[in-house]
Amino acid sequence: MRSIIQYYAQWIREGKLKVNSDWNKDLKIKFTVQDPCQLVRKSLGDPIAEDLRFVVKSVVGEENFIDMVPNKSNNYCCGGGGGYLQSGFNDARRKYGKVKFDQIIRTGAQYCITPCHNCHSQIMDLSKYYEGGFYVVHLWTLICLSLGILGEEEREYLGPELKEVGL
Amino acid sequence: MKEDAIKLSEQKGEFRKKVEDLLPEGNLDLCLTCGTCSAGCPATGLENMDARKFLRMVMYGMDEEVTTTPWVWMCTMCQRCIYACPMRIDIPGLVYQARASWPREKRPKGILGSCDMALKTETCSAMGASVEDWKFVVEDVLEEVRETQPQFKDMEVHIDKVGAEIFLNQNSREPVTEAEEMVPLWKILHTVGADWTYGAKGWAAENYCMFLADDKAWEEIVRRKAKAVDELKCKVWLNTE
Ligand code: SF4
Numbered sequence: 001m002r003s004i005i006q007y008y009a010q011w012i013r014e015g016k017l018k019v020n021s022d023w024n025k026d027l028k029i030k031f032t033v034q035d036p037c038q039l040v041r042k043s044l045g046d047p048i049a050e051d052l053r054f055v056v057k058s059v060v061g062e063e064n065f066i067d068m069v070p071n072k073s074n075n076y077c078c079g080g081g082g083g084y085l086q087s088g089f090n091d092a093r094r095k096y097g098k099v100k101f102d103q104i105i106r107t108g109a110q111y112c113i114t115p116c117h118n119c120h121s122q123i124m125d126l127s128k129y130y131e132g133g134f135y136v137v138h139l140w141t142l143i144c145l146s147l148g149i150l151g152e153e154e155r156e157y158l159g160p161e162l163k164e165v166g167l
Numbered sequence: 168m169k170e171d172a173i174k175l176s177e178q179k180g181e182f183r184k185k186v187e188d189l190l191p192e193g194n195l196d197l198c199l200t201c202g203t204c205s206a207g208c209p210a211t212g213l214e215n216m217d218a219r220k221f222l223r224m225v226m227y228g229m230d231e232e233v234t235t236t237p238w239v240w241m242c243t244m245c246q247r248c249i250y251a252c253p254m255r256i257d258i259p260g261l262v263y264q265a266r267a268s269w270p271r272e273k274r275p276k277g278i279l280g281s282c283d284m285a286l287k288t289e290t291c292s293a294m295g296a297s298v299e300d301w302k303f304v305v306e307d308v309l310e311e312v313r314e315t316q317p318q319f320k321d322m323e324v325h326i327d328k329v330g331a332e333i334f335l336n337q338n339s340r341e342p343v344t345e346a347e348e349m350v351p352l353w354k355i356l357h358t359v360g361a362d363w364t365y366g367a368k369g370w371a372a373e374n375y376c377m378f379l380a381d382d383k384a385w386e387e388i389v390r391r392k393a394k395a396v397d398e399l400k401c402k403v404w405l406n407t408e
């Protein structure tokens with residue numbers, strides 16, 4: 001069993017995925033990333049967190065990436081895991097997620113990249129509920145954006161400043 | 168007369184005995200009560216509970232409280248506490264066992280329903296996407312992309328391609344609620360020339376039976392998915408996450 005993030009990193013290193021961050025040179029949009037507990041702390045550890053950062057920095061530009069604190073294996077869970085989103089305990093889930101919300105706000109990033117589905121749903125909900133105003137995107141969206149191959153219909157989670165980029 | 172200290176060895180509840188048998192390497196006596204676990208846990212304070220307190224209650228044999236507090240559904244079993252704990256005590260392991268001690272039908276309906284749905288469905292989809300639904304959505308979306316984005320008019324997406332290098336799984340949320348979100352991933356795989364396939368069965372990435380703490384159902388789902396990968400003779404089982 002492997003994670004696609006390992007492949008993304010490998011393909012970028014091998015030159016098969018020719019991503020670059022030129023699109024963000026002038027825009028200077030800031031990104032942070034959520035380390036999914038399931039993938040990092042509970043499975044593959046810091047090496048996969050490093051791969052994740054390598055991919056993200058290649059795509060958005062090193063200077064436009066801001067890490068959360070703490071991070072990698074020591075990261076806080078977003079509160080979307082363990083069945084929380086389906087459990088019906090929504091008040092508790094949002095209180096739990098407040099820690100994550102504050103962490104994201106402290107980075108000042110306009111976008112939070114979530115490589116996991118539970119994280120994506122939970123962090124979207126947190127941004128909306130606590131009126132954080134940040135966007136929450138999948139990694140594949142940004143990779144395709146950077147490659148100039150992201151279609152019009154595939155931009156659901158992008159904010160207005162990125163809706164047209166590379167179309 | 169001085170009161171005797173509470174002797175933990177005499178306080179053994181049933182629950183503690185059970186978890187000590189199941190988690191033999193996790194000697195709960197090693198807890199220093201330092202509170203590092205609860206200090207760094209987002210679930211601290213919910214239901215007036217926290218990780219250290221929960222562990223103490225297990226130690227004191229407070230079985231009734233331990234096996235009924237809804238807090239066990241508010242801890243995500245994220246393992247941050249184990250990572251931080253100087254003695255590596257497995258609190259989420261206790262939480263899992265506490266979840267498992269709830270009567271199955273009393274466990275949170277949403278998780279229960281998702282597990283049961285996956286058990287009932289060949290694809291293991293917790294949202295109940297059938298083999299037919301799945302094939303239809305994939306083909307429909309692919310056709311649309313080929314027609315409207317000339318750059319990708321030759322892009323292929325296989326279902327059940329025997330001998331492909333990679334078996335890709337997919338969270339049900341995409342085919343069921345936001346099918347276009349599969350496209351960027353396909354494009355990436357197409358661009359690098361990956362030899363990959365979906366399965367008609369067993370492709371759903373999610374497994375709520377694990378969160379439900381239903382060991383048998385959890386195992387059944389994992390086995391069914393592994394079988395789908397083996398049947399197609401794929402080398403790599405690839406998670407989209
Ligand atoms: S961090 Fe470990 S040793 Fe400290 S109170 Fe928690 S379980 Fe006990």
Ligand code: SF4
Pocket residue numbers: 077204207208209210211218241242243244245246247248249258259262
């Ligand atoms: S596993 Fe549970 S108790 Fe431990 S840090 Fe995560 S939420 Fe808290």
